[in-house]
Amino acid sequence: MNSSRPAPPSSIVIATRESQLALWQAEHVQQLLTARGHTVQLLGMTTRGDQILDRSLSKVGGKGLFVKELEVALEEGRADIAVHSLKDVPMELPGGFALACVMEREDPRDAFVSNRYAALADVPQGGVVGTSSLRRQVLLQALRPDLKIEPLRGNVNTRLRKLDEGQYDAIVLAAAGLKRLGLAERIRATFTPEQMLPAAGQGALGIEVRAARADLFDALAPLAHQHTWLTVTAERAVSRAMGGSCSMPLAAHGQWAGDTLQLRAAWGDVQARVPLVRAQGQAQVRTLEQADALGLAVAAQLREGGATGAGTP
Incomplete structure (x- = not known):
């Protein structure tokens, strides 16, 4: 790296998935960077994780399926940064990539969502609760071994639609995603960390770049939140x-x-x-x-x- 700092980029392209939540996250970063004088565009992409909806992520390659195509866009120079929900980012980034910024965390807790019941304790024995997360599955089993835990894939709106169609008595989603999409009213109860310990990085946004892009590290530094960064690192x-x-x-x-x-x-x-x-x-x-x-x-x-x-x- 040169001793003299590179000039900040005049234009920044954000690679993003095209789900409603991913677009909200990218547009949030776009607004923050635009306010600091940058010209920012979005490059919408569909990832393998978005395409494969009939099988659980654990069976088809993991959450890295949501970031690979975005990393290719960075590598090829079609985009400069990628905005991720940190709980979707593999723990080891590929060589040549780095997290340039971790932003202030939204609510990291899990949310209980149901049209019939006010809390998990109210779901009757044998009730069906939907989740796509093995973490949530084992924690739900520990809380209520009498329930049926069934797979639930799709974006936030798809999962809510499946609940509304009566396929589940309740579902568990990240509170952060519901709040970011203006859907906080769908939350019937929020699990305390003592009841359901959150996933690593849940509720936090991370910005990935090519490791050599010192200009982007400088541009993104004002968006970083040190306490969140330290927490999710641990x-x-x-x-x-x-x-x-x-x-x-x-x-x-x-x-x-x-x-x-x-x-x-x-x-x-x-x-x-x-x-x-x-x-x-x-x-x-x-x-x-x-x-x-x-x-x-x-x-x-x-x-x-x-x-x-x-x-x-």
Whole structure:
């Protein structure tokens, strides 16, 4: 990298999926960058993750299916940045790519959505609850082993439509997505982290660039939120250490108490053959390296408790 800083880019192209939520996220970043004097355009794309809707992500390659095409656009120079929901970003980025910015987090919790029941406790024995997440599946099984947990794929509106058609008694979605789309009124109850520990990075947006683009690192720096970045770094370190992907029922969530980051994690078996394994740790965290170290320590606790690098050992 040259000692003199490159000039900020006059024009920035954002690669984005074309789902309603992904477009909201990209347009949010577009507005923030435009307000800072940049000319910003969107490059809408359809990813493999958007195309394959008849099988669970864990069976067809994981959440990386939502980002690969966007990375190709960055590599080929058709786009400069890609905006991702961090819980959809693989724990290890391909060589030559980097997270240039993590933005302030929206509500990281999971939301209970139902037309019939006010809370999970109200769903009758044998009721059908929909989710696409193995993490949510094992946590729901721990809370209510008497329920039927059924797969649920599609974008937010598709999932809500399936609920409204009566295919499910209730569904569980990320609160952040519903709030960003102006659908907060569909939330009947919000799970506390004690009830349902969120996924690593849930509710946070990350901006990916080619690692060599120092000009973009500078342009994106004002959008970064340091506390969120430190928190999700610790969460993602847990998942990375466990070999994390969407095929692993793993939760990791950090919360601050002053300058101390308290990190909790949970691992489960989708066949419910073994009880949930939980771990927690805390440390004063001021750097990404310290956040990473905390995540690795909590992952080690999970392994000591019997967690393995796969959901069905």
